[in-house]
Amino acid sequence: MNFKKIAAEAAIRFIEGNTIIGLGDGAAISYMVKALTVNKNNSLTLFTSSFSTKKLLEDAGFTVNEISAVSALDIYFDGCDQFDKNLNALKSGSGIHTTEKLLASMAGQFILVGDESKYVDALQTKYPVVIEVIPDAIQFAQEQVHKIFPFCKMQVRESKTRYSNLLIDIWFDEFPGLPILNSALKNITGVLESSLFYNMAHKAVIAGENGLRVIEKQGYSS
Numbered sequence: 647m648n649f650k651k652i653a654a655e656a657a658i659r660f661i662e663g664n665t666i667i668g669l670g671d672g673a674a675i676s677y678m679v680k681a682l683t684v685n686k687n688n689s690l691t692l693f694t695s696s697f698s699t700k701k702l703l704e705d706a707g708f709t710v711n712e713i714s715a716v717s718a719l720d721i722y723f724d725g726c727d728q729f730d731k732n733l734n735a736l737k738s739g740s741g742i743h744t745t746e747k748l749l750a751s752m753a754g755q756f757i758l759v760g761d762e763s764k765y766v767d768a769l770q771t772k773y774p775v776v777i778e779v780i781p782d783a784i785q786f787a788q789e790q791v792h793k794i795f796p797f798c799k800m801q802v803r804e805s806k807t808r809y810s811n812l813l814i815d816i817w818f819d820e821f822p823g824l825p826i827l828n829s830a831l832k833n834i835t836g837v838l839e840s841s842l843f844y845n846m847a848h849k850a851v852i853a854g855e856n857g858l859r860v861i862e863k864q865g866y867s868s
């Protein structure tokens with residue numbers, strides 16, 4: 647069974663009545679593009695944080711709009727590495743979290759899509775937290791991270807971001823409290839964003855052996 651495909655096809659239903667849509671990156675999102683292609687709706691205005699998703703959309707005949715031209719989306723859909731029961735998510739894999747966070751912040755609803763394996767009680771340290779850093783701050787940012795979290799390990803990625811910035815993977819043996827982790831990284835001068843999406847997602851659509859589930863953030867009803 648292809649659970650990402652099942653979740654993606656279910657997630658499409660949330661589009662009904664909404665027209666300004668953002669799409670993230672990854673396998674689940676690629677199934678959403680396929681599903682959108684089958685039920686083509688020309689009234690959608692589409693944005694994406696991902697060059698791969700952009701190519702998929704354009705190959706399928708959709709127009710992809712410039713992010714700089716928009717300030718509000720109806721819904722932003724994206725995959726993740728993991729998310730917890732409060733819908734805090736790690737989106738470290740692709741290194742495009744700054745653009746993903748921008749679109750998620752613009753959206754009235756931010757919906758995570760994936761298979762059941764993404765859902766954990768508490769985020770696990772098998773993924774790093776990644777920060778996007780302006781090149782001139784590369785030493786300073788590492789020093790600051792080290793001062794705040796002396797036991798973490800850091801590795802600068804070789805690839806640059808679409809904004810020509812650098813990415814640092816930060817590995818923990820154990821995560822500090824997520825609110826502290828979130829604000830401490832955000833407050834370092836020269837750091838744009840981290841790959842921890844703390845308190846941002848509204849819903850998650852996941853599929854697995856036990857069927858399809860929509861998990862809503864506590865206190866959120868659309």
Ligand SMILES: O=C[C@H](O)[C@H](O)[C@H](O)COP(=O)(O)O
Nearest residue numbers: 672673674725726737738739
């Ligand atoms: O880390 C986050 C990435 O941006 C993707 O959202 C994530 O890797 C997608 O996962 P999948 O390919 O399992 O849908």
